[in-house]
Amino acid sequence: MTLDTASRGKIAFQGEPGANSDEACRAHYPDYQPVPHATFEDAFEAVKSGACALGMIPLENSIMGRVSDVHHLLPQSGLKIIGERFKPIHFQLMANRGTRLGDVKTVVSMPFAWGQCRRLLRQLGVSMEAASDTAASARIVAEHPDPTRAAIAPALAAEIYGLDIIARDIEDEAHNTTRFVVLTAEPNPPAPPPGVRCVTSFVFRVRNIPAALYKALGGFATNGVNMTKLESYMENGAFTATFFYAEVDGRPEDVGLSHAFDELKFFSDHLEVLGVYPADPFREASGI
Template structure:
């Protein structure tokens, strides 16, 4: 027992020394990032500082090298924040997201770009597209599909008329909580606010625990959290960010019906993204209205052994009862086998629009 204080002091001294070395190395990395910015600007005054493929490669490398005791995803999140802070020294990234503040889309934006990015809330998905197209922000973050409730049609439709490129993706585990304010009488809850998607994802839990409560759909979970601050008989379904932002208490946690409930978000921007080594491609295909059209579309994927990960159908805007296909597959347009497959699809279709090739989500 007498040796414990001595050993503890030694350990604390060791931690202090390690912290000093970490500080020195982070500062050295930051100075290197500043030099990178100077070199890029000298070569091209309009240089792009954020490189999605490079960041994905760095994070994958960190995860592969990690030996613990921190798990690989936690280690990658730490490096994501270091990279975010260093990138801000080169050029702060402005990101528009589907707001208001406190939504899961903001959480996805921060997960992908880090806390040093400047995030700006937008009222609608098409506003996010417009802000990016106008150059008011560098990138946008929009939801595209949920593992429980399926695709977000508004996002798919926005791509039909937009020149924006998909630069990346984020997959976020979605945990819903039942939130109340300090003035809520928990035994008198008769109204619950939330986004329609959240109500759908928590339907069974609500039926079991609050079958008589009125379910009031609102534009976002953050808006639901804001509304209950002034109502003593109401609760909200929202996530951790909204709870923290509005100072709410969780009376029931993780009430989603499926424990693997996740939402996929897309990063939109102006630039094509080079290969990262583990990529996906998204495209829109309009087929001619003729027998066997779907078979003609899918056959080149099978023959070239391209792994299709998603196929969605949306009504075309060119005529009644015509449809377009939204397709995700593994691979990059610069790979020879992908280029060959796409050339065949173009011959067989009325129109093909590549929405982007981008790194598969790392975090």
């Protein structure tokens, strides 16, 4: 597709200004303008329509697991993955100026963030108030000053909304990391340069025959392909997990992966490659 000139330099994310996704956009694509969207559907549509050249979308978190909405939206979107970014997640407890930690009775944030900061929340004995987004919780606290309320959000949100950070890096685990994927509407994006370690993401649905999944995956083992992820998910309201999202090391044209895909196709009635992209250096640094 040909992108409208006005769309160049824009990258879509879900959430409000100051969200973790906003931080990820600014850190990894500093030459692009981050554009907030209320929902994942809106962010996907911004990329599909050409309003934004790229999308920065969270796929999974090391504590909370996969972002289920994205697993359903991505295969249907027609978008392609052209990159991945791992972002260490640090949450801050922030409040209006003058608020002390001992004053806080209510903490505003999204449940996904609560689950990553349980230790401090239990220690404080506070009640929780749900917000649609971590950055939104900071905005809410800033717009309605109350010395008994605080928000859990990234440091960028405190800067944007003029709040004080009263407890830093409150996440339960030091390894707390979110993996983002970078999306484009280009149907055939350029292949990664030769010699670069790559990841291939794809979805498939096995045929309704005995041991189909076992046989479909056998080709990856016999051809020496390292499968790093395999997750099932329901589609169209079915209670049988017939769809699978998978990731492997390598490129489809590699001999081993090419043979593995041939075998997978034989035992599947649907196979779609969602992207072939360079592995983030975080993988090697972390031994992934």
